[in-house]
Amino acid sequence: MKNYLSIGLLCLALVSCKDSKKVEENNTDMVTVTDTIAKSxxxxxxxxxxxxxxxxxxxxxxxxxxxxxxxxxxxxxxxxxxxxxxxxxxxxxxxxxxxxxxxxxxxxxxxxxxxxxxxxxxxxxxxxxxxxxxxxxxxxxxxxxxxxxxxxxxxxxxxxxxxxxxxxxxxxxxxxxxxxxxxxxxxxxxx
Structure with missing residues (x-):
């Protein structure tokens, strides 16, 4: 039972890291787009x-x-x-x-x-x-x-x-x- 729980937590951690990386990439893209828009x-x-x-x-x-x-x-x-x-x-x-x-x-x-x-x-x-x-x-x-x-x-x-x-x-x-x-x-x- 402990092995299944450990494997489950490991998978959840890997998915969370992967999603976190996507958010960081998207935020980087958003900053780049925002920086190129001229302020009025x-x-x-x-x-x-x-x-x-x-x-x-x-x-x-x-x-x-x-x-x-x-x-x-x-x-x-x-x-x-x-x-x-x-x-x-x-x-x-x-x-x-x-x-x-x-x-x-x-x-x-x-x-x-x-x-x-x-x-x-x-x-x-x-x-x-x-x-x-x-x-x-x-x-x-x-x-x-x-x-x-x-x-x-x-x-x-x-x-x-x-x-x-x-x-x-x-x-x-x-x-x-x-x-x-x-x-x-x-x-x-x-x-």
Missing amino acids: VTATATISAKSNSSVSGRVTFVENDGMVFMEAELTGLTPGMHAIHIHETGDCSAEDGSSAGGHWNPTHADHGAWGHDGFHLGDIGNLEADENGIARITKETDLWCIGCEDANKNIIGKAIIVHKDADDLKSQPSGAAGDRVGCGEIVLEKE
Whole structure:
């Protein structure tokens, strides 16, 4: 009887060791796969109403492999076109949004249309609100970064400003876009 019990325990030990080795191999594979996936970094700006508007929304930035993808969704706008920009200071305390300063323009370029000759890095452009006051816009660029050390690219600590009117994409220094109706500070999301 003792021999059968000893043989049984030996077999169980061998099977357990074999299964343990499979788990270790699988964990090694998982670590290798995980290590090869690039980490993304996320920042957000929660937009609150300014200048007696009812604008609200959220702008999300995700950086992956040197590219920043931006997506904005806003509500409470009047139907039609509205300018949206990155401004130099992440301070939305003023009722009219003026505490956010001017357009973020670290390269001292002229204001203009994104991707054309002369534009601020904060010149996102225009978005169109539908009949319900809802607007969405996306952008992808390698000219921004989230939390990097390059002051000419880092958007953290800046503000998103939404304007009452459209950006004419030529008037200096800010496109004659009218009142600031929404503002949100761009902040780094915790991991």
